Every structure is written in C-alpha cells, then in structure tokens.
Amino acid sequence: MKGFRPVSVRSPLAFTAALLVCTVLVSCQSQPPPVHRFPGYPVGFHERGVASWYGPGFHGNKTANGEQYDMHKLTAAHRTLPLGSIAVVRSVSTGRQVTVRINDRGPFAKGRVLDLSLAGAEAIGMTGNGTDQIELQVIGYQARPEGMGVLRIQVGAFADPLNARGLFEQVGAQYPGGRVVQVELPEGRRYRVQVGQFLTEADAQTASSRLDAQHHIQSFVVRDDN
Incomplete structure (x- = not known):
C-alpha cells in the first residue's frame, strides 16, 4: 500500500501501538453510515386524544397529498404531522393497535387529534362508537420532495x-401570511380561514391560544400540504 511504513515487531510497545491503530481503523470502516433524519421531523412524536374516522362520504375524494382516498386502506388524517408519517395507533379502550400512514389533513373538529380510515377504525374496533381515546406514536417517515410545509x-x-x-x-x-382556502366537502363547499406562518408547533400553539382569548374563538393548528 502506498505510503504504508511497516513497524518492527521487535518493539513490544510499537507492536501494541500498531495493533491499536489497526483496530481503530477497522472499527471505523465497519461502522454504518450516519442516519440523517428529515430536519425538524418528530420521529418518536407521541400524542394522546380522541380519534374519529371517515368513510363513505369521502371515499374516492382527493387527499391532501394528491392520492385518491380509499377507506379500505390503512391511512389517516392529522392536522400537523408531515404527510408521509408512519404512526402506530393504539385504542385505549380495546388495547388493539394498527399502523397507518398519514396522507390527509383533519380532523377539523376541536378536541380531536386523528381521523382514521374505515379500515384503520375497524382494526382497533372503534367503528361502533364513532370515536375512541387513542395513543399515537410516529415510527417513521416517507419523505416527500415538497417537504413538510x-x-x-x-x-x-x-x-x-x-x-x-x-x-x-x-x-x-395580527398574523400575516394567512389565506382563505376553498374546500369541497360532502356537506358542501366550505371556506377555511387560516392565518400566520410558523416553523414550530410551540410558536403556533402559543399564537392559537392568544387568538382564542382575544377573539373568543376555538382555533387549532394545521400544516400546509406542501
């Protein structure tokens, strides 16, 4: 090997040093490459709250990530988690759990944290009640070129x-960068009023609480589709 200088084995100290160097080199070369997660993405994010489900009225509609909603697939809607998130959802009441992919936005109702597909709701046994107390944990992410929004x-x-x-x-x-979004729902056309642009959920939640107190409303944080 070019530039390699052999060390004499007649010196025990030199031999030990050479062995140590070789061991370190081999160890470094055998280490797997570092894992680079999506910047700011909350793998390991945990949330507990009320989940609902959506089915026939939305079946075939376009989801937030551009797919066609299929209520028979294991997907879900969340207001802020990046589209492409993979989450394990466990029912607190039944103890059953299911792994779903976040591909849509919702639920747009105060006090709820997740909208499961019909298949997801059936997997944890919550279709009868319509809602259930759940625990959610993000375990992975399928990155999108558009980023998180x-x-x-x-x-x-x-x-x-x-x-x-x-x-x-x-x-x-009060919070520049907002917009009015027109959406088509089973119950008709709706116009959603969204204000501000925030990079962290902590900042957005603080602003949401301030708006609720000032204007006597019930706001919540959502993430752009892209």
Missing part, C-alpha cells in the same frame, strides 16, 4: 365566503 392557525370555516373574508380581515392583520 409551514404551520398555520385555522380560526374558522364558513359556507359563506363573505363571512370567511370578514374574519380573515379581522384576524389576519
């Missing part, structure tokens, strides 16, 4: 676009 605060949703615009003008000035 920024966080916003949803302050309201309306059937009348004038009402949506009115609230946006009232609240939006």
